[in-house]
Every structure is written in structure tokens, then in C-alpha cells.
Amino acid sequence: MRLYSGKVPAIAEEIVRDLAAGGDIETESQEEVRLDVEAVLKEYLRLDREIVDEAKNRMESRSLGYSNLSKVKAQVSKERGAPPADEILPYLLDQILNMLFHSANVEEIYADDTELRKKITPILRKHMDVEDELDKEVRSKIKNLEEGTATFEIEYAKVMDQIKRKKGLS
Numbered sequence: 001m002r003l004y005s006g007k008v009p010a011i012a013e014e015i016v017r018d019l020a021a022g023g024d025i026e027t028e029s030q031e032e033v034r035l036d037v038e039a040v041l042k043e044y045l046r047l048d049r050e051i052v053d054e055a056k057n058r059m060e061s062r063s064l065g066y067s068n069l070s071k072v073k074a075q076v077s078k079e080r081g082a083p084p085a086d087e088i089l090p091y092l093l094d095q096i097l098n099m100l101f102h103s104a105n106v107e108e109i110y111a112d113d114t115e116l117r118k119k120i121t122p123i124l125r126k127h128m129d130v131e132d133e134l135d136k137e138v139r140s141k142i143k144n145l146e147e148g149t150a151t152f153e154i155e156y157a158k159v160m161d162q163i164k165r166k167k168g169l170s
Contacts, residue, residue, distance in 0.1 A: 001088055005045055006168035007127045012037035014123050015096070024111035024119065025100065032105040040095045044088075051076045089124055093117055130169065137163055 016034045019025045027033050055073040059065075064072065074084055083091035097116055100106050111119075138159045145152040 001125070001128045002131055003041060003045060003048075003088065003092070003128055004130070004164075004169040005042075007130075008038055008041045008045070009034075011041060011123060011127045014127075015120055018119055018123065019100075019111075019116070022111075022119065024109065024116060025106050026108040026110070027106050029105055033100075033103065036099050036103050036105055037096060040099050041092070044092060044095065047080070047082055051080060051082060089121065089128070092124060093120060096120060130167075134160065134163055134169075 012034045
């Protein structure tokens with residue numbers, strides 16, 4: 001599960017629209033609340049980028065191979081108090097709820113934490129679970145190449161980048 005910067009506006013729009021339409025929150029400016037949600041998501045992306053950069057720097061200084069990236073990234077995440085890769089969704093939910101309860105742009109919240117989580121989780125999942133779809137699409141386009149070969153890996157990365165750009169995910 002991964003958050004793509006190209007999906008941030010759509011996620012924020014859908015969350016605010018659904019919560020306001022369902023009577024879960026009251027706001028005079030849905031646009032301002034949408035910007036608040038976007039800020040939370042963009043902050044997570046910034047933090048994740050910092051962690052990846054730091055992990056790459058550590059790997060370079062220690063002369064480690066690329067295969068160690070996930071391990072070093074997990075170590076840097078832990079040091080910075082960021083969520084591990086498998087806990088991104090609960091982390092983002094907590095951050096969004098915290099923002100909603102403290103935002104000056106939200107006048108009233110009528111739903112409890114559990115209700116809000118039930119409404120926001122499927123929205124986040126829908127927009128963050130695109131990796132499997134992308135993988136299937138890429139593999140269908142390069143099915144003539146043998147998996148595990150250098151040619152396959154290079155072509156896979158190239159086609160993945162093209163599809164991400166086309167869908168606005170990169």
C-alpha cells in the first residue's frame with residue numbers, strides 16, 4: 001500500500017465531500033478542510049521522502065547494496081518515529097482525525113472516531129491499493145519477456161514509469 005502524490009487532491013476531496021455530505025462534520029469551507037487534509041497527506045509524503053533519502057545516504061556511506069534499502073529504511077523510520085511500511089494506513093488515519101479535531105476550519109464533528117475511521121479507511125484503501133493493478137498492467141504489456149532477466153527488470157521499470165506518468169501517479 002502506497003500513497004502517491006498525484007492521488008493526494010482526489011483523496012482529500014473525497015474524504016471531505018463524504019464526511020460533509022454524511023453530516024459527520026460541519027464546516028463553512030469544505031475547500032479549507034480539503035486543503036488541511038491535503039497538508040496532512042503531503043507532510044507524510046515529505047517525511048517518507050526524507051527517510052528514503054537518509055536510507056540511501058546511509059547505504060552509500062556503508063557501501064551496502066540496493067537490496068538492503070527496505071531494512072535501512074525501516075531503521076531510519078523507527079529512529080524518526082515514522083510508521084513502518086505495513087502501518088501507513090493507521091498512521092494516516094490518526095493524522096487525519098487529529099487534524100479534523102484540531103482544525104479551525106471544522107466547526108463541529110458529529111461522528112465519533114470509530115465512525116470516521118470506517119468512512120475514511122475505504123477511501124484511503126481505494127486510492128492507495130493501486131500497486132497490484134499497476135503490476136498486472138505492466139506484466140500484460142511485457143509478457144513476451146522472461147521474468148528474472150535483466151531485460152525484464154529494465155523494461156518493467158520503464159513501462160511502470162510510463163503508466164504512472166499516464167495515470168498521474170508519479
